[in-house]
Each structure stands twice: as structure tokens, then as C-alpha cells.
Amino acid sequence: LGFYFDPNRTAHLALLQYADGEKRYIIAPRGVKVGDNLVSGEKVDVLPGNSMMVKNIPSGTEVHCVENVPGKGAVYARSAGQVIIVQGPDPSGKFVQIKMPSGEIRLVYADCMATIGQVGNEDKLNVKLGKAGRSRNLGKRPEVRGMAMHAVEHPHGGGEGKGQIGGQAKDIWGNRIGTRTRKNKKTDKFIIKRRRTKQRPYSKK
Template sequence: MIKLKKLFLGFNKKSGRSNGRISVRHKGSFHKKLYRKIDFFRNKYNISSIIKKFQYDPNRNCYLSLLSYKDGTYNYVLKSENCKINDILISSLKKIILLNGNSTILKNLQIGIYINSIEEKPFKGATISRSGGGFSELIFKDNNFAIIKMSSGKKKKISIYCMATIGKICNLFLKKKMYKAGQNRWRGVRPTVRGVAMNPVDHPHGGGEGKTSGGRHPCSPWGKKTKGLKTK
């Protein structure tokens, strides 16, 4: 039996509140869950590891891979596509075999390769392309910098000494169908009431005789436009 207590933390529920006041609406009553510590640094260089099993993480929309290293330690990493149990993975600053799940710096990768879990600055830890189905494409590199194209189409210029993992993130949970309202409540999503069903004191769309459809441009409870208004 693998002892993994060190890889788990208690999860403090905020329920969308700051100093007791609601700052994010429609959050609360989560099911209990633990936080899994994930290795976003991949800094156990040149020590081979084997994938022991895949695990569901309630805090993410992708599976985790449990890695067992030769020195006897264990770590969670985000599961890359096409990885299988008992695959051998490695992380290195030198050139490595370009297999899904292996990690190295952008300097060692070829242009056109798909990557995930990318650092924005060297030794900072992965912050880019970490969600289910997420990936970026390496489209250019020179002696100092590389340009990656994210799945949104946005391009980013980063150092060639940033770490990245080869392949796309698995996306098993992107198309999850809810079969009852209770399944959203387990996830901490509380009901949302339509503005037109409220009273005038509660929402700009509220009030009116019988059923009305707002009578003004769609807006938030605080009067900010919600369609077409540029936010950036």
C-alpha cells in the first residue's frame, strides 16, 4: 500500500466570501474534498519515474498521474494524453526522448511540438496550459526566447530555459453532463435567479405587470452592461 498522506492538504472553503461578505455570488455548500499537491516544477532532474496509477482530482478537470521515482519518493503530475500505467517518464535540463509526459526546457524541443504545463519564467513553476484538454504549440525559438501559441490562439514570448511537458493534457471531464440540479450543488454551485423574476429593488430588469422581458439593455444587478461591453 502506497502511503500518500504527504501529498494531501485540507481544503479551506471560502464559499465566495471575503471578510464575511459575498464577493462572488452563487457559491457555497461544497462537498468535502482534499487538495492534492501537484509537482508543477518537475525539478527531480535525471531521475526516472514510473506511472503507478491515474487518479481523479475534484479540484481539476483532468486526471492526475502518480509518479514513483527511483529514489523512493512519489509525486502527482497532470496526466498527458496517451500516457499509460507503467510508462517511464523523466525530467531533465538536457535533451531527452520526446515522449508524452516527459519534461525538459524549451531549448531542447523542436518547433511544432505540442506542450503543456509551461513555466512563464524559469524555475517559477508551470502556470500555462494546465486545464483539461489544454495545450500550446511551440512555433518559434532563437538563442534566448521562444514563442508559444496557446489553444486560445494567443501568442506568448518566454525564455527558452522555461520547463514544459510534452503532449496535451487529457480531457476526459470536459463534456460532463449533469443529470440533476443536485450534481451542481455538490460542486458548490448555488441557484441563479433571473433578473426579470426579481423585484425592481433587486435588479434593473425586475418588476413590471405580468411577465416582461427586461425593457432595457441586458445588464448586471449593478447596472453594468453584460453583452458587447468591452472589459479589456
């Protein structure tokens, strides 16, 4: 029926009217126009905006709004311009391998639903705010470098002129930064390849 702006997300919303007259919002896929018919089911045509189980999606297909647990709703690739590549089922047939936007390769249950295509509003990345006021209106506060602070305020602060940090980089509480913070070991078995990360020297693996 139409596309709408949502201040709480980068993607736009599309208003759908079902055959029984019920109306619902979905995240607007790229290329979908007003008047298009979208279908959701276990196995439907591979067209942008259609939703189906990942086990029935051909390898190499671009998808978004992928579930993590069947029936719990979309978790992955919901922001503007995001896309996931389906790489095919694993040997057991219980899972399907997907490639995340971060480069991570992981497994999801074969019965999880996914929407065909890319999330719309892909040009959001190119928008320039232009001035600090627009950023403040969005609720974002300034980020001050630790080296620009006094020594009493941050471990990187103080010194004569532009001094070096000296030693391992730390946050404001003195904890080492650059270390991996993932602690959900229950789902480690679903990750085949970690996402691309810039590992800081001397940081804990």
C-alpha cells in the same frame, strides 16, 4: 505507479516514483500508461509525459503544464484536455512563442519547462451532470437571470411581461458588462495577439 482522482481539479493525477525512491504526483498526460518511464531535463526525447525546456521543443509540438517564470512551476494548460502549441523562438532567442488554448499568442522565457503532450481526461467536456443535485453537490449554486428578478433587485429586472433590457447591459451593481478587465500592464509586452473575445456593442475597449 497509478492514476488518481483529484476532487479539486478536472485532470487526473499520476503517481511517479523517481530513481532515488521518491514519489510525487504530476498532472496525468494523455496516452501515458502505468509502467512508462518519464524523463525530465533540459533536452530529452519528445515523447508524451517528458518535460523539457521550451527552447528545445520543436515547432508545432503539443505541450501542457507550461511555466511562466523559470523554476516557479507550471501555470498554463493544467486542466483536462488542455493543450498549447509551441510556435518557435523569437528573433532574440530569449523567448519562445506559444499559442494558448484561448487562441492567444504570447511569449514565455526560453528556459521555462513544459510537458510534452495533452492533459489527460479530455472527455471531461462531454460529461453531463444530468440533474441540478449533482451540480449543487459540486458547490455550484443556481444562476438567476437579471431579467427574471424584480426591479429592486437588478437593473434588468421589472417590467410588464418579457420586457427588453433597454440600454447597455449591466451587472447587479450597475457596472457596464462586456468590458475587458485585464489590468496587468507589466505583462502586456508578452502578449502578441489577444485571445478571441465576443465584444459587446457599445462596451469600452
